[in-house]
Amino acid sequence: MTMTLYHGEPVGPSLTVLAALFESGLETDLVRIDLGLAERHGGAIPLGFEANYSVEGEGPVLVVDGEALVDSVFIGCLFDDLAPECGLRPTDPYARWEMMAWCRWMIERLAPGAAALANLAWTTPRLAALDDASFAARIAPIEADDLRARWAQTRAGILSDDHRAASEARVHEAAKKIDDRLADRQWIMGEFSLADLESYAWLAPMRALLPAAFEDKPRLAVWLARVAGRPSVVRAAELARSADPVGSFAPGPEINRWG
Numbered sequence: 061m062t063m064t065l066y067h068g069e070p071v072g073p074s075l076t077v078l079a080a081l082f083e084s085g086l087e088t089d090l091v092r093i094d095l096g097l098a099e100r101h102g103g104a105i106p107l108g109f110e111a112n113y114s115v116e117g118e119g120p121v122l123v124v125d126g127e128a129l130v131d132s133v134f135i136g137c138l139f140d141d142l143a144p145e146c147g148l149r150p151t152d153p154y155a156r157w158e159m160m161a162w163c164r165w166m167i168e169r170l171a172p173g174a175a176a177l178a179n180l181a182w183t184t185p186r187l188a189a190l191d192d193a194s195f196a197a198r199i200a201p202i203e204a205d206d207l208r209a210r211w212a213q214t215r216a217g218i219l220s221d222d223h224r225a226a227s228e229a230r231v232h233e234a235a236k237k238i239d240d241r242l243a244d245r246q247w248i249m250g251e252f253s254l255a256d257l258e259s260y261a262w263l264a265p266m267r268a269l270l271p272a273a274f275e276d277k278p279r280l281a282v283w284l285a286r287v288a289g290r291p292s293v294v295r296a297a298e299l300a301r302s303a304d305p306v307g308s309f310a311p312g313p314e315i316n317r318w319g
Contacts, residue, residue, distance in 0.1 A: 061124060061125055062089075062092075062124070062125055063087075063089065063122060063123065063124050064088065064089040064091055064122070064123045064291065065077065065078075065081065065086040065089070065090050065091070065120060065121075065122050065123075066091045066100065066105050066120060066122075066123070066151070067090065067091070067092060067093070067120040067299075068092070068093060068094065068095035068096065068120065068296050068302055068308055068310065069092075069096075069127070069299075069301065069302060069305035069308035070096075070296040070300055070305055071265055071300055071305045071308060071309065072119070072171075072175070072178075072261050072262060072265070072304050072309060072310075072315060073116055073119035073120055073131075073132035073261065073312075074095065074119070074120045074132075075256070075257070075260075075261040075293070075296055076120075076132040076133070076136060076257045076258050076261040077120045077132045077135050077136065077296075078090075078120075078142075078295075078299065079138035079171055079257050079261075079290070079292040079294075079295075079296045080132075080135065080139050080219045080254060080257060080292075081139055081292075082139065082150055082291070082292035082295045082296060083139070083146045083147075083292045084139040084142065084143040084146045084148065084149040085143055085146065086118040086139055086142055086143055090299075091190075092292075092299070092301065094308065095107075095118045095119070095308065095309075096183050096186060096307075096308045096309060096310045097180075097186070097198060098118070098198040098199055098211060098310070100118055100121060100175070101191045101198075101199075101201040101202050102201045103201065105121050105128060105180065105274050106121065106126060106127075106128055107121065107128050107203075108127065108128050110128070110129075110130060110154055111128040111129075111130045112128050112202075112203035112204055113203070113204050113207075114130040114131055114217065115131065115167075115313055115314075116130060116131045116132065116171075116196060116312065116313055117175065117207065117210075117310065117311045117312040117314070118207075118310035118311050119131065119132055119137070119312075120313065122138070123202070124138075125301060126311045128171075131159075132258065132261070133163045133254060133258055135256070136148055136257065136258075137149065139210065140254070147251065147252070147253070148253060148254045149253060149254060150249055150251065152283055155249060155250075157254045158249070159249050159253050159254065159312075162248060162249075162255045162259075163254060163255055163258050163278065165237075165283075166185065166234065166255075166258050166259050166262060167177065167258070167313060168313065169230050169234065170220070170230055170231065170233075170259070170262050170263060171227070171262045171291070171313045172227070172230070172313045172314060172315035173226065173227030173228070173230035173231055173314060174227070174230075174231060174262045174263065174265065174312070175226070175262075175309060175310075175312025175313065176223060176227040176270070176312075176315065177227050177269050177270070177313065178182040178265060178266075178274050178306065178309035179214045179225070179230065179309055179312075180214075180217060180219050180224075180313060181268075181269055181311055182306060182307040183257075183307075183309050183310060183311075184215065184216075184217040186307070187198075187211075187215035188215055189215060190215075190218070194225070195215060198211075199211045199303035204242045206314065207262075208313065210311045210314065211311055214311055223315065224236075224274070226290075226315065227315070228270055228273075231263070231266045231269075231270050231273050232270070232273045233293040234262075234263055235263065235266075235273040235274055235277060235279070235280055235307040236269070236307070238259055238263065238280055238283065239278075239279050239280040242280065242282075242283055243279065245298070246281075246286065247286075252290070255287050256287055257287070257293075258272055260284065260288075260293070263284075264284055264287075264288070265285075265309075267307040268306060300317075
């Protein structure tokens, strides 16, 4: 089996996948791409239907024997299947279900809001600096019409007041959810797991944008520091090429239209 991981800066889903890889101890070729400039598209990566229409949006891609796999949590599950001793998922069936339900909540509730706010703050200026022809060339190969439209909206800095308010509310909601969960444990599932990586990867960058969401949450603060100090997370962070990796966000999951 040959594996190549195409990843962005260690933030958001790329951080989840890189840290999960380092937790697993598996050998994988690493290729850095600029997800924030749509470098996932254009033919260099053998994207299939699942990759082109990924609900995660512009996340990392793991190519295994020529097949493109996407969505950070599912890639982490693959690493856990290949190296089960790493313990990225609980072995107890109920605990494993609970962890996956937790990760789904983060993907569907926190991630769309965090991505919207991060893109407005950091990605819009990068895209706005491109001339129209350069931007059009970058997004032209994108297969999914809705994803291509979100790139255009991101470049234009389009985020309605309602969408922004909903995004901020989801960051506050996630911060409280994690702080409450940690009342009797150090890690979200009791033992370290993918739930910690996925939650941290989306929530931690929000400290720069919504500091109020983190106030008066001492357990959350301790957990954030604990995850940041995890050797796999430190190793992932060392792969950063920019002084501030959070500026490398790309369009993420689309916010749930049904609230």
